């Protein structure tokens with residue numbers, strides 16, 4: 001395996017770079033970059049005699065020190081060395097790179113004829129030689145020169161200070177960023193673009209220019225992103241007192257992008273998928289994602305840019321915090337801080353993502369702490385753990401100290417560290433000091449991997465009116481990778497309520513307290529095992545545990561089915577209402593899955609049916625909450641919870657339960673469908689989206705019926721009259737599902753129509769590919785055949801990450817029953833595609849490689865084939881990215 005980088009090896013840079021002037025002569029085949037830096041020795045570092053700059057995939061042209069060529073400069077594989085560098089000097093280096101040939105989408109590349117950059121984490125070194133590490137912060141001046149016809153728009157970070165024409169049909173623009181920044185936040189964009197503009201005034205009364213730059217044909221899809229940006233700016237002022245610090249803030253959408261978006265200072269670059277939206281092309285989920293990602297990148301301006309990371313091990317310092325901020329923003333936008341139910345919906349969705357993506361990661365060979373100790377390729381550590389679990393860790397400060405205490409911690413953090421590159425410890429210390437608390441034990445949330453488990457037992461003493469709750473924490477059966485990091489108990493904020501037999505919360509009084517206060521308490525679990533005794537408890541309560549998911553943990557408690565149904569109907573904590581339904585469903589489904597795995601016939605109680613009936617018909621619950629509560633845990637989630645993962649059994653179990661729920665509640669689904677129709681003009685509000693969501697769930701259940709006539713009739717009508725893509729896709733999936741079950745062909749016409757209608761809209765065609773890749777298979781036509789067929793479609797393009805994700809990742813990651821076909825055809829396909837992508841774009845290839853990492857948990861027949869596929873990739877892969885993943889998986 002290539003070199004492993006250790007957090008423990010961090011050393012301050014021997015030199016600093018104060019200013020950088022970059023000049024680009026932009027030509028797709030060969031762009032010349034002249035880089036002039038003011039370099040000096042770092043007074044805070046040990047004395048190294050040589051300056052070592054990194055550079056990759058660069059053609060060296062010339063270099064000079066203080067304007068003169070020097071024999072001390074040596075360009076070499078991997079970088080450039082200045083021997084016996086002076087204490088302070090100006091270093092000019094000229095080199096060239098090849099944007100048009102750059103398929104990795106790191107550094108400077110061409111997308112759809114336009115130039116753009118991606119520098120996080122280590123892409124700047126593909127543009128020019130530099131101290132490409134986040135603790136080296138410089139002020140940048142950037143001059144862009146390009147052909148005026150091909151590139152009428154020339155953008156970089158900060159303020160435009162000069163522009164004009166040049167000979168030979170070329171022109172230039174000069175940009176200056178007044179803030180010091182690390183190289184990973186550098187960006188440029190050049191090409192044929194148009195902008196939606198808005199001017200706003202921020203808190204201090206300053207006017208700011210906001211722009212969303214897109215290709216001309218996409219201008220009608222920028223309104224939602226702009227609105228989201230304006231809302232983000234106002235929210236960050238209001239909630240955190242953080243104001244936009246630049247006169248101009250730009251967003252650019254590009255169609256070839258490895259991730260969602262990037263927070264380059266004043267010039268955010270986005271995947272088109274995370275910007276462009278109108279009702280015909282973007283689903284309700286897309287609208288919500290766009291709002292949160294626009295917020296996320298904007299919030300990075302303070303948490304990431306003004307205060308950045310000292311080194312890449314601290315990535316969660318900016319990512320965990322910024323995800324937490326975007327989650328809070330979206331929750332506020334979806335219903336305001338007052339509206340508990342709307343906030344809960346957002347919380348439920350976030351917890352689903354965490355469980356879906358992070359728990360599995362924490363249980364496998366890639367398990368790592370929120371602040372990792374080592375990496376081979378940093379791009380592999382933009383993970384659910386760093387982002388999502390990191391956000392939960394930040395949320396726990398707020399749970400412990402309240403919103404005000406959290407705000408005090410944030411204020412102190414900026415007071416201490418504005419303009420600096422710091423660590424997760426610095427953030428924790430600011431929270432501790434601002435709230436007068438010792439948070440040393442809390443450090444373990446950053447250093448220990450694995451998902452903690454809290455086992456709960458309770459005891460009611462009727463005579464003494466005492467209720468004793470015992471909490472015991474451990475890590476369950478953590479993977480070896482996780483176990484290696486564990487050193488002791490965590491500080492777990494454990495939120496709890498006690499529900500009385502009338503369904504109401506009891507007032508809470510802990511032993512030793514003078515009087516009762518409140519109905520929800522955050523217990524602080526700090527030991528491996530601890531007892532908490534509530535007194536004055538008039539009757540045996542039902543505990544509502546880990547309310548609002550107050551810590552990223554698994555709670556084990558022996559609830560009866562009737563107790564779960566009771567909590568689902570009465571818990572005042574909306575998150576736990578939902579959770580009770582999920583527990584019930586998971587238990588039922590796992591029983592069914594074990595029956596399927598053992599070849600027994602299915603035997604399912606009525607508990608789930610009755611619970612679903614009461615949710616579905618409870619008009620006091622919001623439609624969006626009901627839609628979430630009526631969703632069964634995914635096959636992947638179930639398979640991960642089986643003693644031995646068996647995707648076929650999970651699939652059979654889930655299908656059986658869906659059919660049972662569809663048959664038993666047929667009238668209720670039909671009634672719900674009709675009641676939540678949203679006739680008239682399309683509205684993008686969360687309420688309208690809630691109605692569409694519940695209507696969609698009803699239709700999906702109806703499509704499971706043995707007699708699909710109702711579903712086909714309703715879905716066909718819905719498809720034909722749809723004025724938005726949520727309804728259109730909902731109808732199409734229901735038709736495809738009904739067709740898969742019954743062998744009918746009712747989906748063919750709408751599927752063809754969908755393609756013809758959106759042929760010129762790549763983001764919608766991605767949905768067309770994804771729908772087919774995730775469809776339920778039929779014996780006579782396994783989905784792998786459909787997918788292989790679609791790889792030959794003229795619209796398929798492996799080099800475009802969105803397209804590759806739509807078809808290949810959807811199949812390998814979101815269609816488990818088909819991907820894990822017993823004959824291994826899915827794994828053979830996976831190996832082929834990982835290797836094909838490895839040669840084009842290692843980052844994307846490595847993401848795909850991760851879909852097999854839990855191979856050891858599967859049935860022996862599957863896991864042997866998975867191992868063979870991993871070994872084949874290990875033998876043939878070239879990139880550090882893919883090798884790290886498969887080698888860790890096989891280790």
Ligand code: 0A1
Pocket residue numbers: 118120121258259260261262263296297319382
């Ligand atoms: N910092 C970005 C994520 C990001 C990371 C790496 C990239 O390179 C391809 C791109 C984006 C964020 O958190 O939004």
Ligand code: ZN
Pocket residue numbers: 296300318319322
């Ligand atoms: Zn981020």
